[in-house]
Amino acid sequence: MQISLDSPDGAYRILGHDNGVVRINDGAYSVSLIVAPQTLVTDWGPRAVGELSDRHMNAIRELDPEVVLLGTGSAQQFPARELMRDFLQAGVGMEVMDTASACRTYNLLMSEGRRVVAALIIDAAASG
Numbered sequence: 001m002q003i004s005l006d007s008p009d010g011a012y013r014i015l016g017h018d019n020g021v022v023r024i025n026d027g028a029y030s031v032s033l034i035v036a037p038q039t040l041v042t043d044w045g046p047r048a049v050g051e052l053s054d055r056h057m058n059a060i061r062e063l064d065p066e067v068v069l070l071g072t073g074s075a076q077q078f079p080a081r082e083l084m085r086d087f088l089q090a091g092v093g094m095e096v097m098d099t100a101s102a103c104r105t106y107n108l109l110m111s112e113g114r115r116v117v118a119a120l121i122i123d124a125a126a127s128g
Helices: 054-061 082-090 100-110
Strands: 003-005 014-018 021-024 028-031 033-036 039-041 066-071 093-097 116-120
Touching: 014 100, 021 033, 028 116, 054 116, 066 100, 082 093, 093 100, 100 116
Parallel strands: 066 093, 066 116
Antiparallel strands: 003 039, 014 021, 021 028, 033 039, 033 116
């Protein structure tokens, strides 16, 4: 798992999302990833909602979020309830939306000082 900590200005910001590429600070990524203000995980893995597993969700939980934004590609698609249950039982908010919306919402919540984690699925078709 590739994790980068402590960006030069102290926070990872999403600068854009277009054609299957997410721009974060100085990098452009065409793979599914997890981003939080102080953490960037660029080998998260799932290329579609149907590929999400407990392993993927555990990688999100390890970041101790207050709220999770699950970007599900070009369209909003809900994962299996079992995958969201632990977050809900722990009182962690989970919002499911398309990836472009998750990118926009992440920056807003981050600017408010929230412990936000965006788990962004990049569509295989959109990036290839």
